[in-house]
Amino acid sequence: MPHPAPRTPPAPAPPPARPRARALAALALAAAAGCGGDFEPPSSLTTLRVLAIKVSPPYGKPGEPVQVEMLHYDGSPRSRGPDGRPRQVQILWLGGCHNPPSDQYAGCFEAIGQALAGLTPEDVAAGGASDVFGLGPAWGFTIPAEIVSRPPPGDGAPAYGLSYVFYVACGGRIEQDPGAQGGLPLRCVDPATGEPLGPDDFVTGYTPIYSYGEVSNAHPIATGLRFQGQLEAAPPLSCADAADCRAEGLGCAPDGRCLPKVPPCTAETLTDCPEYELLVDVDPASAEVDEASRLEGGQIFQESIWANYYSTDGRFTRQATLINDAQEGWVEGQETTWQAPNAPAGVVRFWAVVRDNRGGASWQIRDILVE
């Protein structure tokens, strides 16, 4: 059996001087504004998480269908059952809220509650067939034809309409909960015990979908995720054992892929850990002109584009990076760096979710080995 050609990833970069600079900045800001909490960063996926919703098209068209697709990851300690198999994550979509008062999502809760109360078992069984209800990782509905009924929000600004789509991702079983306070009238329970599950296993969220008569938007174009400057080989190198991944810095993953391999960080403090560079490649053509600003007749802005990074282990030094600024344009220094965990973790997965400020989203995924 032929071995795939080995790839030679660059050696791990030495720790740059950034941590010290960041420490100085943190000190300065702390002196000025006091101190807050030290939480698990949002890039660390240790619970059930919704990472992105891709709405296609990002700006809905009146009377036309819209597709929504969820990117999620179940990193909860309860994500695997006693048999070691991953648990099923239930995903529920709720729509039918258009142009709520003051554009506030909270204005939808009452209507959502009424819609849920009217659901029948048949509706649930036919999940996805309704414009107000769906099940599964993707769903679609049609934007009302008269959605663009808002008055223009100012001088030259285009008129728009707004639809909200709510969703839940549950590591158990979704149930209605009319007594829920402040949010959707739903809860997520452990199917074995019937006990409600908390935010580590139950995510609720919403996505606003704006509709314009004339303005459109495209998703940002993410073309790859570089680890230490290298894109993943296409197709991936396959392996049976480590010997098959001959290039320096590669290891053989349990699923038979040769992946970049880095050692765990054995330094006593995180700031002394080596940093590995990650960079999501984004096509500069993604930086569209913000059409609304052009119609307004004033200063014309570009889209803001940024990337959120996530990983199943280790730490990012930058949780999010700016890719394109509305005023300054394409930004230099879009990369982030990542520090390995202090113990072997096997396959570590990275996500880079690229968003623009007009509802567009795309993502890239990359795996490495920490051994």
Add this chain to the structure above:
Amino acid sequence: MPRLRHLARAFFVATLGASATALVSPPALAQQPGGEAPAPPAVEPPVLQGFVEAPYPPEAEKAGLEGNVTLQLDIDAGGQVTKATVIDPAGHGFDEAAVEAAKKFVFQPARRNGRPVAARINYRYRFNLKVAPAPAAGPDAPPPKPKTLLRGVVTMGSSTDALEGARVRVRPLAGGAPLEATAASDGSWSLPDLPPGKYSVEVEAPGYEPLRVEEEVSAGEATEVTYRLNPAGSGFEVVVRGQRPPREVTKRTLEQRELTRIPGTNGDALRAIQNLPGVARPPGLAGLLIVRGSAPDETQVFVDGALIPIAYHFGGLSSVVPSEMLSKIDFYPGNFSSQYGRVQGGIVDIGIRSPNPDGKYHGLVQADLIDARILAEGPVPLLKGWSFIGGARRSYVDAWLGPVLEQAGTDVATAPVYYDYQFFLETKPSATSTLRLGVFGSDDALKLLLKDPFLEDPGLGGSLGFSTSFSRLQVLYRNQISNDLRLSAELALGTQNVTFGLGSLFFNLDSYPVTHRFEVSKRLAKGATLNVGQDIFYIPFDIALRLPAPPRPGEPDPGPFTGRPPLVQRESGALYQPAAFAELELQPHERVRLVPGFRVDYTRETKGWDASPRFNGRYAVRPEFPKTTIKGGLGVFHQPPEPQESSRVFGSPKIKSSRAMHYSFGAEQEITRQVEISVEGFYKQLDNLVSRAPAANNSSFEYGNLGSGYVVGAETLLRYKPDKRFFGWLAYTLSRSARRDNPDQPLRLFQYDQTHILTALGSYRLGRGWEFGARLRLVSGPLDTPCSGGLFNSASGSYACLSGAPFSRRLPPFHQLDLRIDKRWVFSSGARVGVYLDILNVYNRQNVEAVSYNYNYSQSVNTTGVPIIPSLGARGEF
């Protein structure tokens, strides 16, 4: 028959000399190495020019009695005695005689910075019997040799206790060697055989204020005097007051030393106000004035009548006018005069001081870790009668914060920087008038490129710019035309700019305010003065904005702004808000003061008229020391909607002004000459507050005057007024501020409610130029809106808080100790150099300012405020 002799004039000069020491250090004292730093010679006490001799009371004369009557004289700016009150009676007809005579005295009026002002002094009127001449000798006897004698006793203060060992030095004014005598155990002393003439007499004793008087000794006469020395530090008081008695229920005026020595304020005068009763603690280092439960934008700040848009630079680090340039800060926490309007909270009116009138040039340089400032003043070359005072300040936070931010990966176009400037020219066109031309302004700016977007709302990352600036060109004219007529006029033209940019969102406001005040005060009759005036506010503006609709307190968290269509507005226009006011100051009885007033405001933006009647009153239960006064007031106060609230894009042009009814009642009590206490209860009924409600078509919100609320509380101030050694106070406020956004909602605590506010501070001069101060604050914790969880917003990749009841949770109490140490050196040349160390939060209390949540609002932790922060500064002046 005994002859009468009065020493009143001599004693008046002497007591003023002693008391003036507390206010204006004489050069001899100032030049002592390591001595106390002298206060600036801003106050000149009144000088007696026309003495009137009181008739000796027949009863006392017949009984051979002598007496001393201590009077308290109120002298107006024209030098006339308006009131004479006996504070240390002698009985036997002496009191009445002294009062009648003193009322006819004529003074050269007191002056503050060269301007005549009203004053109150203590005056001791002495009645002494002259020793009768010896009986004529027989015809054969030789003619008596003329016997000239100066003798007397020295006593302790106002008692009759002898002051043994006091040294009396008598120096002929015409020149010659001085003579000395020492007081015996009974306080007596004697200097016989003095040549006739005038003498300067100096009386000194350890631990007592020195006394300097002039005496005239006639040939063959024996002159007997009694000198009373006052203990050091308790010299007679000269209180130079403002030109007018207060029209308000409560007017708190801080003196210069208080303004610059309060620990924890870095010597900043406006931050000193935050320590007064009724003023809540602002969060963190924020430069906000939260007065009696009102929002910060419900209090206005003026500079000599000209409204300024901001009082503090970035983060409240310092105010926009340096303390060294202020003559006073008048703070009205409520029930203010009809001359002020357009707010329903409080008023701060900053007075710029006049240039030093001594005809010399003076300067000051000060630097600390935050900023540096210079100040200069003196006569204007080639312009006789004109003097100037000017200053400037610039921060250098950018010098160290900019590189730190750049190292952290932020592109810094403009690091945080602020500066301000002031320049005033002043002259006196006549003896009673003052004309001042001035220009002043301020600028704060910041511009960054944040390459790490905000995790809470990444769409708002990127270019971040903020600047706010203003300038004013001001003309100020005041004229005390006569005792009965006074006018003041102020005109200010300026520019004002506020810019904010964050990514594709921005707010640019350029405005050109014109403010004008004019007031005439006419004394209609005894005890009746009418003040009428106008107050015009005209602001042409250009605005361009692209922002999401601003949420209002009480509304649910709207979630991240990312992706939300912004509201867009480009407009030019002008705000026009003229007002007229009239106020009658009535004094139907010497103990009673009533001030009814009325104000009418017009707001062109809303086409609304607001009528605001007000009434304040004071009654002196005990008019003499220790004075007891009760006071009270009620009135209507309107505040026009904010421009964005009446904007056709953001808000609703239909809304009207909000309204507050102020009620207050309190008392003031002098305890000692230095210590006084005031207690005041207040209640504010708030109506027509601007809030948002669903529009008729249920597709959006619109603004309406639907809100209401109240503030109720009590505040007390126990104050030790500044003397040579110490000043300090204990301020406590108990209050509750509650509001509702529409009639259907229950009342909730208002965002700025603070139940208990206790501030204790003091500063003590240790001697040798050292001064030590401390401030302790104990305040209820801030209110917080809890988040019960989060909703993931996939457009931004961040979570929105599922907010609970607005401001329904109070965070732990705040307490903090601040210390300040000053050291000053005074040189013989008159130059003064000082250094200070101001330490904020000495015991590094981790005060909770807010609650931080993790990314999905499932975990929270308290966010603490500023840690211990020392600030070192140096200052030199000449």
